[in-house]
Amino acid sequence: IFSAVAPNAAMRPLTEEEMTTFFEKLAKYIGRNIRHLLDRKDGNYCFRLQKDRVYYASETLVRKAQSVPKENLAAFGTCFGKFTRTRKFRLEITALDYLARYALYKIWIRPAGVMSYLYGNNVLKAHLGRITENTPKHHGVVFFSMSDTPLGFGVSAYTTKECRKLESTAIIAFHQADVGQYIRDEDALSAYQS
């Protein structure tokens, strides 16, 4: 299946369909807080699509970016993720700032578990420091270190209540993205492959 959009297309706003897919994905982590991304007091921010990647930037930045020809524009503002060939949306670690700020459900990882998570492993009960009350099962969560530094995001495996009863080797949350990817997987973050 090939993407409907030519890969070399110029920057454009997202279509209705793309917006829906994108927001549905986002809502799994930040729910209704999506409106905070769009109604900002310090300027009008918007989402734009370029080469199947979604970028979030202020309108002034978008206007300046439009004067760069499409072959030469590599990135602008913050990249939230990309649309796959089957037109599903995959959120990337580069969106962590905003996910962390507006996250609905958070998990704090103990110092012993931080390095393990940053290598791409799932979060075990033994590493669980704190978890937001009423976290549903299989819902998007954002991971923090005990000093409130955002580490990544993923999906919860159990509800908060269930977590309490688990043994220490059980997986309480699945890894989806972590900041360690900035070193491990740098190439995946940009539209250009080096």
Added chain:
Amino acid sequence: DDDDDDDDDDDEDEELPIEREAREAEEERKRVAIEAAAERASDAARQAAFRLPSAKDIEQEKHRPPDMTLIQNRLQDVLFVLADFNARRETGRRRSEYMARLADDMANFFGYVPELIELFLEMFNPAEAMEFLESNEAPRPVTIRTNTLRTKRRDLTQALTKRGVHLDSVGTWSKVGLKIYESQVPIGATPEYLAGHYMLQSASSFLPVMALAPTEGEFVIDMCAAPGGKTTYLAALMRNTGTLIANDGNRKRLTSLISNLHRMGVKNAIVCNEDGRKLPKRFNKVDKILLDAPCSGMGVIARDPSVKLQRSIKDIQRSAHLQKQLLLSAIDMVDAHSKTGGVVVYSTCSITVFENEEVVDYALNKRYVKVVSTSLPFGRDGFIRYGSKRFHPSLKLTKRYYPHVHNMDGFYVARLKKYANGVKKTEVEEEEDDDEDDDDDDDDDDDDDGNDEKKADVLPKEQQQNNNNKKKSKKGNSGSLKNKRTTKTKKKKQRGSGGEDEKGGAANGKANGHAAAAAAAAGDAT
């Protein structure tokens, strides 16, 4: 009586253990002192007796594998002689012979192309050149820069110290820099690094950004941004407001640039991949520009020793040519009338004059810019003269940094302020114009450039275009972005005619009229 004598002798012969130790220590010390004196004497004797090797000796040396101790001793000896040449010279030997031997030995000992050693010996006196070469053998201390968008230096210091890193402030000159003495964890992979709390960056890279000092809300361009250390510092100073264009001509380096920008939480950047010389087509009316130009890397030999053998003077001059073009592009993009800006900071990680003072001097002649103080609290002044070259005196305000003086990578920083938009005509062109006006000779554009003998070099395309435009009085590509004004302050006194004043006034409309009149007369001339 005998008994008394015997008793006295016994008392003297008996030594307490402590007295014996003291005596032995004293003897040891004396022996060491004698040995040291002997060594000094022999060194001095060797140096005093130092004779430059004869041509035959040198031939023999070439056939043997190089003896490093011999060369090192000879280096020290030659430097010793050169330090007080008149007193210590071998009679009959000229200074140039000593210098030649020094250059040869330095090239062999440190592993450089001889051209480069000659270059360094032109810049420094022999003793300082030696210090410089030695400092290129050892790395500079590792430094990091706190990302003020995410954390404070104090908090970062605490967090890293908890992980077992020994660090200290980089100096009073920076509020965000930290020097790493030793670390139990890889400093480029701590959770703080991954969370974007700091950036691994050499201390000298802080300097051009400090000199540029962007503020909130400005329109700033970083023309050679990858991998993004300086760009992220710019964004931090701008507090993520305004617009920051991060450009790099090399597509392969963009991934690390984009990655660093996202990791450090930069929200106001546009990353583009353009040749810096073509950027003026995309942007103008910029407030501030940082041009950290690609260079030969003569100041960072400690980081990349391959430079010793792979660079030649030709490479340096090629770099210089590119840098001049980039600097002119940067100046053309900046808006002289910007409220807070109109500033270009030019910096390189090289210490050669060809890539530094010469490039800035070139720009001073071609555009309406002036060199202003970088406001950096330390650093050596830029050269005003070098060999037979003479530069504008304001170049004293530019700053040079050396590894053996400042304990950081070699660097050069110049801050330029644009005071008027437009392109300057140089003296050479003014003379041509004089001739042409006087002769009323307005040739066709195609003939112009070939026939003129006064033009020593081929002018850069822009200048040619300007000349053409002036004659044809057409608004070319460059015309729409810049007001084309020429000042002929020197020649104005000589010329009295009204026609010249019109030209000096230089709105395009007036040039129209003048050129049209000249064109009409051109038919007669040809």
